[in-house]
Amino acid sequence: MHVMLMTYGTRGDVQPFVALGRGLIQKGHRVTIAAPERFAGFITDHDLEFTPLTDALIALMDDPQFARASDPKASTFQKLRSLLAIGKKARGLQDTLLDDIFRAIEQGKPDVIVFHPKTFGALPIGRHFGIPVVMAQLIPSFIPTGDYPHMGIPDLGGKGRLGRSYNLLTGKLMYRLLNATLRRHICRWAARRNNGINARDLDIVKSCQSGAIRIIHAFSNAVINRPKDWPKHATVTGYWFLDGTAQTNPPDPAVQNFVERHKNLIYIGFGSMPGNDPTAMAEMIAKAISQSGGSDAAAIVATGWGGMRDINWPDNVLAVKEVPHDWLFPKVDIVIHHGGAGTCAAALRVGRPSIIIPFFGDQPFWTKRLHKLGVSPRPIKPEKLDATLLAEQIQTVFKTPSYRNNAERISQEITGENGIKTAIAQIAAAVKNSDGT
Template identity: 50%
Template sequence: MHILLMTYGTRGDIQPFIALAYGLQQTGHMVTLAAPGRFQSLVQQHGLAFAPLTDALINLTSKPQFANASNPGTGFLKKISSIVKLRAQGRDLQGALLDDIFETINRIRPDKIVFHPKAFGALAIADHFAIPAILAQLIPALIPTRAYPHIGFPNMADCQKYNLLTGKLVKGLVNLSLRNSLRDWASKRHKVIPYQKFDILKSQKFGAITVLNAYSNAIIARPNDWPKKAAVTGYWFVNDALYEPSTEMTSFIKNSQKLIYIGFGSMPATNPQKTAQMLIDAVKQANVQAIIATGWGGIASDVDWPSNIYAVREVPHEWMFKHVKTAIHHGGAGTCAAALRAGCPSIIVPFFGDQPFWAKRLYTIGVAHQLIPSSKLDAKCLASAISDILATPQVHETAKRIAKQISHENGVATAVDLILNGTEIAA
């Protein structure tokens, strides 16, 4: 069997699919992973076949308009102007992504497709070629439930009708938006794609699709009212054995007494130099040592870093979080998963999207400090949070306990079994 995995987004969206692809390949099946072209070397170093998708949509995150649109401190008119410009650019670039998805599926003609929600076009195009498709999501965002509200809505105490309504509302809006995107693309490219009744959870050829939720039941329990084809598999982790730190980093870690990690991945900043200086001040005030991952522009790298800070562009979280006492990050699903696996408490500074949801969830289960909104982040509040979390043994004990629970799960093996055998989940 040839299985095509399709994912899109940042590294946090790619790594779980690498783990899944590797697990499928170990069972003897042919596997191809389609992802943004910038991740080719990352995918191929795990011995996987790679199919490139356009980087253009991801590149929007480096535009000034993206920083303006996502920064809570941006003025109202400037924010609206930035959003309008991004939507216009994104509409055209989404067509390029759909082109790549279509051409990849057409060229490979796999027996099954597993797709990330950001590669939503894979479902309609799979229907066009009569190929079964499976949705794999890293957050519980697309299946309505009475158990909790959609992640974009506030909690209302035990109001099941409200919870279900929020989920149905978001699912309806998502389907409408994606249906329109497919219609526009199909019209311009003269493709005959079944988009008229597009539903992200339903194939027009095969009916309800399997949905794999790649996180742990220990973090978010599977709701009893989910459909039988919706599974919580456990996290999909990549083996970090390939990473070798530099001699300088190894020495810095060895000689640090209170080592923390700071990194915001691809999150934008209107003033990266100011952000870097703020972090320097916070680390000094908290009297700790820090490894700072400058990422892709949010934190300036051309800085005269003091001796209590070691700066790198990026470092695998799965490896790094085993060596620090706390991790300060943006709250992306993949970063949270790595911290949970390592038993590393978090201080989360959410920017947008699902990040506030994860920040609140990790705080609720006792493995994170109360979130710091990105608009409120300064050296004083960050230093205070660092001191608080280092002085709270219960947070560290809870993080270790949950890490032990997660270590007993095998999310990849569970997902592989569902992909290959299609077993339904007991409600």
């Protein structure tokens, strides 16, 4: 079986699909990953076939407007203006992405397509070519539920029938709005390209709810329990972790030596989030580490997110561009991060508590989940972040064993799952059902 895995976004959007691809290969399947061109080496290094999608939309993260939109010090008006400017640029680039998706599917001729919602064009294009499709989600979206509100809507904490009704309504409203936007964009693209794609009846939400699309969710039931009001074809598989590869190799000797020499070790990294003042951030981090544990505390800081590369760090802080999470996290005591799905999963997998500063997108949603699970104190708002507050939270986590205990309990549940195996079974079932067998 030739499986095309199609994803878009940052490393956190790509790595789980690489893990799934490795699992499929081990089962004897042929796998092609369609992803942003910048990940070509990462994907082919894992012996997976690769077909490129444009980098242009991801490059918007390097745009000064993106930095302003995520700047905690910016006013609401400034953030809104920046977001509108980015949105305008993104709309013009979506056609290029859809062109690449069309080309990848037309040339690859896979037996089944497993697509990330960011590559939503795979649904009508795959159907155009008569190829079964499976939606793969790293976050719970597109299926309304009474268990929790849509992640873009405030959680009022309501209980009982009224609370569930509110949650369900937020999901229906937001998904309908998103669905209409996607359909309109596909229709305009198809009309301009005159490629025969019929998207007038595209209804991703209806397809999700009716069972026309099988949906696999790559997170753990221990973190988000599968809602009982979801349709039966929507599965929570467990996380897709990339194991047994170069990703788990030890980093350079300097990092290993630092880890061996220090206790009360902390990891600090904010993924792909931009940094507007790297020097001020570095000074704040160094001060917080000093205040939190004196000479006993130490930190490894991943600087790739915000340009903190040419800083004169104190001896108890080691700055690295990046370091494998699955190698480092078991060796630290606290993970301080932005609440990205991948970092949350990596910390939970090894039973480490988190301190989270969420910026936007799905980050506040995951932050709330981890706080509710008792593995993280209340999140720090980016605009409130300073050395004193961060040091206080570090001290709280060190002095409160329940954070570590809860994380270790959840780790055991995650370890008992086999997300990749479950996902592969769902993909195979989708192909079998499409054949009418």
